[in-house]
Amino acid sequence: QSALTQPASVSGSPGQSITISCTGTSSDIGGYKYVSWYQHYPGKAPKLMIYEVSKRPSGVPDRFSGSKSGNTASLTISGLQAEDEADYYCTSYRITSTPYVVFGRGTKLTVL
């Protein structure tokens, strides 16, 4: 059960925009709208930032947005702030022989 593919790291300066990609297959990202993104600070609980590709939970700033094209989903953070520095994980519902949930390996965002 292979993980989704994310870049290991991305960086940007305050105020800039960055995009984190998440590549899967037609059995997960390409086949379903159930892509979500989590922000994770080490030692803390993950926080849901985006679900169903592009929906934002209440309280998540609109600087965070999600999209999908084919087998690749993307998280874009605009107007980068220092507190955005964290690990970001994508996930997707996947079904092969059985249904399950697959995570990406995570992307470390550094705000320069």
Add this chain to the structure above:
Amino acid sequence: QVQLVQSGAEVRKPGASMEVSCKASGYTFTGYYLYWVRQAPGQGLEWMGWINPNSGATNYAQKFQGRVTLTVDTSISTAYMELSRLTSDDTAMYYCARVIWDVVPAAADYWGQGTLVTVSS
């Protein structure tokens, strides 16, 4: 407010079993599935399985089939994750999380604080 409060850190020897609990409050416990997710040191998040607290039905990641058991006690709104035949590779932070369910599991909107389990002889 929705809260998931997990049990405290544990140390186990290789070959032993462990159990982590996750007590829910602030919502109808039987109305939402729960995930269990772990993060080993220096590694990413890894989905272990889900449970439907209403029916007790479970779905486990293939990697953990035969070693993991998810259960609930609805009378006390608490979920449990038991992992057997522990090795050092099971040293990790373990999380429970409430699931937003559409037709299928969509995302996890509330998470427990995590339980650190260390496997060491």
